[in-house]
Amino acid sequence: MSGYTEGIIILLCINGIAAMGVSLLTGFTGIFSLGHAAYMALGAYTTAILTVQHEVHWLPAILLGGLLAVAVAFFIGVPTLKLMGDYYAIASIGLGEAIRLILENWQSVTRGARGYPGIDPYTTLPVVAAFFLVLAIFMFNLINSRFGRACKACRDDHVASSLLGFNTARVRVLSLMISAFYCGVAGALLGGFLSFIQPIMFDMLKSTELTAVVVFGGLGSMSGSLLGTAVITLITELFRPISQYRMLIYGAVLVIIMVLRPEGIMGNREFISWVRAPFRRKAS
Amino acid sequence: MSPFFQLSGATKNFGGVRAVDNMSFGLEKGELVGLMGPNGAGKTTIFNLVTGVYGLDEGEISFKGEDLGRLKSHQITDRGIARTFQNLRLFQRSSALDNVMTAAQYRIPYTFIECITHLGSWRKKEKMIREKSMGLLERVGLADRADQAAGTLPYGFQRRLEIARALALDPELLLLDEPAAGMNAEEVSSLNVLIKDIHSDFGLTILVIEHHMDLVMEICPRIICMNFGAKIAEGTPWEIQNHPEVLKAYLGEEEDDE
Numbered sequence: 001m002s003g004y005t006e007g008i009i010i011l012l013c014i015n016g017i018a019a020m021g022v023s024l025l026t027g028f029t030g031i032f033s034l035g036h037a038a039y040m041a042l043g044a045y046t047t048a049i050l051t052v053q054h055e056v057h058w059l060p061a062i063l064l065g066g067l068l069a070v071a072v073a074f075f076i077g078v079p080t081l082k083l084m085g086d087y088y089a090i091a092s093i094g095l096g097e098a099i100r101l102i103l104e105n106w107q108s109v110t111r112g113a114r115g116y117p118g119i120d121p122y123t124t125l126p127v128v129a130a131f132f133l134v135l136a137i138f139m140f141n142l143i144n145s146r147f148g149r150a151c152k153a154c155r156d157d158h159v160a161s162s163l164l165g166f167n168t169a170r171v172r173v174l175s176l177m178i179s180a181f182y183c184g185v186a187g188a189l190l191g192g193f194l195s196f197i198q199p200i201m202f203d204m205l206k207s208t209e210l211t212a213v214v215v216f217g218g219l220g221s222m223s224g225s226l227l228g229t230a231v232i233t234l235i236t237e238l239f240r241p242i243s244q245y246r247m248l249i250y251g252a253v254l255v256i257i258m259v260l261r262p263e264g265i266m267g268n269r270e271f272i273s274w275v276r277a278p279f280r281r282k283a284s
Numbered sequence: 285m286s287p288f289f290q291l292s293g294a295t296k297n298f299g300g301v302r303a304v305d306n307m308s309f310g311l312e313k314g315e316l317v318g319l320m321g322p323n324g325a326g327k328t329t330i331f332n333l334v335t336g337v338y339g340l341d342e343g344e345i346s347f348k349g350e351d352l353g354r355l356k357s358h359q360i361t362d363r364g365i366a367r368t369f370q371n372l373r374l375f376q377r378s379s380a381l382d383n384v385m386t387a388a389q390y391r392i393p394y395t396f397i398e399c400i401t402h403l404g405s406w407r408k409k410e411k412m413i414r415e416k417s418m419g420l421l422e423r424v425g426l427a428d429r430a431d432q433a434a435g436t437l438p439y440g441f442q443r444r445l446e447i448a449r450a451l452a453l454d455p456e457l458l459l460l461d462e463p464a465a466g467m468n469a470e471e472v473s474s475l476n477v478l479i480k481d482i483h484s485d486f487g488l489t490i491l492v493i494e495h496h497m498d499l500v501m502e503i504c505p506r507i508i509c510m511n512f513g514a515k516i517a518e519g520t521p522w523e524i525q526n527h528p529e530v531l532k533a534y535l536g537e538e539e540d541d542e
Contacts, residue, residue: 138400145399145406146389146413153375153386160373162357163335163366165390165453220377268377 006125007193008237013132014123014189015213015229020139021182023214023225027268028143029175030155031081032089035096036183036210039069041103041202043184044191045110048119058122062131062188069184070177072099081172084158088176096207103199115198116191123192131189135182136226142178143222151175152220183210216257218264223271228264286349288313288489289457294343296329296513303329305513306343311457316483316490318500318507320524322533326513327493328370331459335367336360347457361390366455368446370462370493376435380426380445383434384417387452392416420448424478440471444478451482458482460492464499472496476503497534501525509533 018040025031043065050061076095080088104113111117142148153161154168162168191197209232217228235253239246257265289311296304304326311317319327332338334345336357345352352360375383392413398404421427424444429437434445443463450458463479464472480503483490494500500507501521509517509524511533517524524530 141402142400145402145410146394147396147399149382149386149389152378156375156377157373159337159357160369160375161386163337163361164387164449165358165361167356167358 008233010123010125010128010189010193011237012230012233013128014186014193015233016226017132017135017189018183018186018210019213019217019225019229020135020222021179021186022210023217023222024139024143024151024182025175025179026211026214027217027219027221027225028148028155029151029172031172031176032086033092033179033207033211034089034204035092035094035099035207036179037202037204037206038092038096038099039073039180039183040187040190040206041099041197041199042069042072043187044197044202045103045116045187046184047188048116048191048197049109051120051122052116052118058120058192062185062192065188066181066184069180069187073177073180074173077173077176081176082169092207093204096202096204100199100203103202110199113199115196117196119191119195119197121192121195123189128189128193131185135185139182140222147171147174155220212254216254216264218266218268220268221264221266221270224264224266224269227266227271231265286346287311288348290344290346291330291334292344292346294330294333294345295341296326296333296338297341303513304333307510307513307515308343309508309515309518311489311491313456313489314487315506316480316492316504318504319491319493319510320495320497320500320507321510321516322495325510325533327510328461329513331367331461331493334360334459335365361453361455364454364456365459366450366453366457367459368443368450368461368463370465372442372446374434374442374445374449377433379431380421380434380437381414381417381430383445384420384448384452385413387449388413388417388420390452391454417448417452420451421445423451423482424448440467440475443467443475447478447482451486455488457489457491460490462493462495464494464496472499475499479503497525 022033022036025033046065046068047058047061050056050064051058076091080091103110150166150171153164153166154171158168213228213232214225216232218224232250236246236250239249287310292308294304294307307330319330321327333340334352336355340353347363347365350363375386392409394405394409398406418427418430421430424447426441426444426448429441434442437445447463464475467475476499479490479492482488492500492504505520507519507521507524508515509530516529516533517527
């Protein structure tokens, strides 16, 4: 396999992990975020600093990066997610910008806007594939469990769900924390893949892309989010030669999809339900 | 001993409007009581107060000796009170079965680790949740519609689905908010049978809001009638039917012309 193909597969896995995280929050729990790049940044910088400066092994460093993202999500989530409505979306814009500015200005630790070079290239194809597989299995299991039903219930009707015994604030905060973990790990893996990270990589544009991919794939469909990520990642790669027009094409693709299929590629269905449908027994 | 359920001196204002005004009543365990009154009398507000959707301005609500005043909705569900909604609050896009399973899982919990790994008791518990839910769907006559999206069910079936969903929480007190709204006469009479059956089979205490006189009159041995947020009468269907205040509330006051 050529290095180029390998790179694309690695990028697909990384973006897929981040997309699953955002999909749980936006597609399944109904909370929009415009700052999820911040969690990626937290994961990426934590892992970079731990591996380069403190010589921690990359595996625990990646997990610690994810956990730091979880901790930040908890502190942002508790005050904002108790309220219904779009408070979290607004707070997440602030979080995204705040984290980016801290990374740019806390020079002694993060080396500022010029970026953080010299990260070990620990993100090899087997490593990233293993992370992707394990996290995907956990995520698909999660949405097919009591927690998945709880998220969907809170998304669809929070009054009814609290009367069905769900602590809706708790479900929403938990969903955000899991989502932050996925993005943190994705960020950490991205750092190891590029060997270099920069605050500008985790700006508002990245956050918007994360949410756009999930909407594009279909809100409430995990496989749709993965498909959406694959399409967007590949389109971006395909048009790399005319890179100055990349954002233009990316925008056009989003507009076309939203016009032709406003519910996203997959709607709220999972790929597996199409595969299974012809074989399903008639309900007795 | 404290009564099974007691509302005492409950008052709720919305701005300048007093929706519930010093309302008191009690329920004995196993009773089937009707709460009736004209539109806007405050019946649904009472349900919202009991289930913690709104906080009380004044008064107390106690259930099995515990004060519900400070509890949140999900804690009240935990104590054994379940309800249906006048304006139907089903999860429209989910199947009928998923709607009931979402409620049934409350009493059949498993850990987060089991959620993400599907190991341990996941399979067994999910099976229990599914079987319990199917049983309840069968009970309300919706077993053959289990896979249909809730929002596409006929109106009468959606009401039955809400009852099944509430029953999945294993409540001791069930609050039904206008279960017959929008139903034709035939559907109302089969609903009557259903409510009476679940009342006796599940050993439930039921408080049912209805302004269809015939429904409450037929199934409830005791009826509370309210108007403008306050109780105006309480008694057997016969007493209620002949109560001057009730007649006035429903039919208007006779004016003495010269």
